[in-house]
Amino acid sequence: MIGKYVVRFAALGYLAALLAAPLGYVFWRTFRHGLGPAWAAVTTPDAVHALKVTLILTAIAVPANTIFGILAALSIVRYRFPGAGLFNAVVDLPLALSPVVVGLALLILYGRGGWLGGHGVVFALPGMVLATIFVSLPFVVREVVPVLREIGTEQEQAAATLGASAIQTFTRVTWPAIRWATAYGVVLTTARALGEFGAVSVVSGRLAGKTESLTLYVQDRYQSFDEVGAYASAVVLALIAVTTLILMTTLKPKEETR
Amino acid sequence: MAARAAALPSPKARRSPAPGLAVGLSTLYLSVIVLLPLAALSWHAHGWEAIASAQAVSSLKLTLGVSMVVALVNAVAGTVIAWTLVRDRFVGQGFVNALVDLPFALPTIVAGLTLLALYGPKSPTGVNIAFTRWAILVALLFVTLPFVVRTVQPVLLELDTEMEDAAASLGAGRLATFRRVILPNILPAILSGVALAFARAVGEFGSVVLISGNLPFKTEVVSVYVFGRIESGDAGGAAAASVVILAISFAVLLAIGGCRRWVTRHDR
Numbered sequence: 001m002i003g004k005y006v007v008r009f010a011a012l013g014y015l016a017a018l019l020a021a022p023l024g025y026v027f028w029r030t031f032r033h034g035l036g037p038a039w040a041a042v043t044t045p046d047a048v049h050a051l052k053v054t055l056i057l058t059a060i061a062v063p064a065n066t067i068f069g070i071l072a073a074l075s076i077v078r079y080r081f082p083g084a085g086l087f088n089a090v091v092d093l094p095l096a097l098s099p100v101v102v103g104l105a106l107l108i109l110y111g112r113g114g115w116l117g118g119h120g121v122v123f124a125l126p127g128m129v130l131a132t133i134f135v136s137l138p139f140v141v142r143e144v145v146p147v148l149r150e151i152g153t154e155q156e157q158a159a160a161t162l163g164a165s166a167i168q169t170f171t172r173v174t175w176p177a178i179r180w181a182t183a184y185g186v187v188l189t190t191a192r193a194l195g196e197f198g199a200v201s202v203v204s205g206r207l208a209g210k211t212e213s214l215t216l217y218v219q220d221r222y223q224s225f226d227e228v229g230a231y232a233s234a235v236v237l238a239l240i241a242v243t244t245l246i247l248m249t250t251l252k253p254k255e256e257t258r
Numbered sequence: 259m260a261a262r263a264a265a266l267p268s269p270k271a272r273r274s275p276a277p278g279l280a281v282g283l284s285t286l287y288l289s290v291i292v293l294l295p296l297a298a299l300s301w302h303a304h305g306w307e308a309i310a311s312a313q314a315v316s317s318l319k320l321t322l323g324v325s326m327v328v329a330l331v332n333a334v335a336g337t338v339i340a341w342t343l344v345r346d347r348f349v350g351q352g353f354v355n356a357l358v359d360l361p362f363a364l365p366t367i368v369a370g371l372t373l374l375a376l377y378g379p380k381s382p383t384g385v386n387i388a389f390t391r392w393a394i395l396v397a398l399l400f401v402t403l404p405f406v407v408r409t410v411q412p413v414l415l416e417l418d419t420e421m422e423d424a425a426a427s428l429g430a431g432r433l434a435t436f437r438r439v440i441l442p443n444i445l446p447a448i449l450s451g452v453a454l455a456f457a458r459a460v461g462e463f464g465s466v467v468l469i470s471g472n473l474p475f476k477t478e479v480v481s482v483y484v485f486g487r488i489e490s491g492d493a494g495g496a497a498a499a500s501v502v503i504l505a506i507s508f509a510v511l512l513a514i515g516g517c518r519r520w521v522t523r524h525d526r
Contacts, residue, residue, distance in 0.1 A: 025376045195367075244363040
């Protein structure tokens with residue numbers, strides 16, 4: 001019986017030392033002198049602009065990857081086409097690839113002397129958007145694919161034989177089945193897009209007040225020895241992460257019990 | 259039912275133009291977003307002597323070495339945590355279960371900053387591991403924590419306790435039951451989680467960049483090395499090292515695919 005408590009203590013101790021304690025300490029440090037200094041630090045023009053850039057990146061990447069995610073999941077599960085195996089592998093690639101490599105690839109393609117160079121993509125917002133889309137691409141696909149597999153095609157076939165068009169079949173039969181999985185994928189995509197650092201760091205040029213996202217701003221503040229600013233903006237990102245966690249936990253059971 | 263389904267004419271949806279459209283659009287998107295940049299990267303990778311440079315080799319060795327340790331620690335810690343979440347009952351279990359996903363939701367730069375606050379030079383605990391290889395290990399353990407837990411947890415949930423009861427009734431001790439009955443069942447899941455954690459560790463950048471100090475030959479991981487090459491304007495050398503990382507990522511993905519097939523075979 002003692003063994004049970006040893007295992008529990010080991011697991012919880014590991015989680016506390018690695019996750020809970022560092023995060024709790026940063027929250028405490030940020031707010032130990034009250035809300036005032038922290039609020040002042042995250043409402044400077046550069047901080048507000050960085051938050052805006054992050055929201056713009058997310059607002060473009062998430063819808064684009066959601067539409068792609070549903071189309072790609074339908075392609076993978078419902079249709080046979082040449083190169084399907086490769087398609088599947090390439091969808092997973094952003095999960096395993098270093099974000100710095102992603103940034104460099106975009107820099108080479110759209111940078112000076114690149115195949116598509118000279119259109120003001122790199123060191124500007126479009127390049128950051130492309131980087132964010134790249135790294136957050138797989139999540140909706142990965143959540144929707146298993147659900148599409150599980151529900152099978154019987155209901156879709158029934159709808160089709162009853163005269164429903166492809167679009168009607170999708171909106172009336174397929175979509176209601178995959179919407180929670182899609183929602184969960186959207187939450188994961190959003191978290192990844194908001195938090196992207198490495199790829200955006202390479203392609204942005206990091207111009208404060210121009211091409212600096214909130215994650216880049218955190219690093220910028222830390223390296224300028226502005227600890228209050230760094231911790232306060234890190235806490236903003238952490239609060240968004242905690243909100244994401246709550247959404248993830250509330251969406252998960254619905255997905256599993258359906 | 260099956261006979262009736264077979265007698266039906268082939269479904270209309272497949273003959274409509276929609277399938278071609280879905281496949282075509284998503285292939286186009288994937289090509290423009292992912293394949294085209296990676297093709298440009300591979301095309302421009304020159305300066306292969308850059309990969310053979312002592313600094314590049316050292317950063318690659320360090321990254322692979324630490325990532326292997328990270329994979330091993332995760333294999334044990336992830337399994338123990340998954341076990342605690344599935345087989346144990348205690349107050350606040352739901353909270354702990356949600357907490358495990360935190361590294362997926364938290365931006366990596368924030369993860370690095372929080373670790374630096376508690377385990378860095380100004381730590382209130384007196385533990386200072388900043389700018390050492392231990393710092394890289396801890397940062398990578400932070401960001402890779404959920405992988406093994408989340409692959410092992412569902413398998414443990416579905417595992418019947420009957421087999422364990424049978425083993426126990428035949429006189430097997432708790433350790434023997436775990437080793438002979440439970441472990442073989444969850445091993446494919448552990449391995450696929452470990453592979454994901456390894457792949458993530460090899461490419462990690464944000465959580466490491468602040469806490470590792472990035473000292474060449476000592477605490478510089480390969481992502482940071484590539485970043486440094488880019489900053490010094492050596493895109494060709496950076497691309498050459500990147501192609502090596504790309505190859506490792508692809509190999510790990512293929513290995514995970516193999517693990518998944520193994521898992522589904524065991525399910526049946």
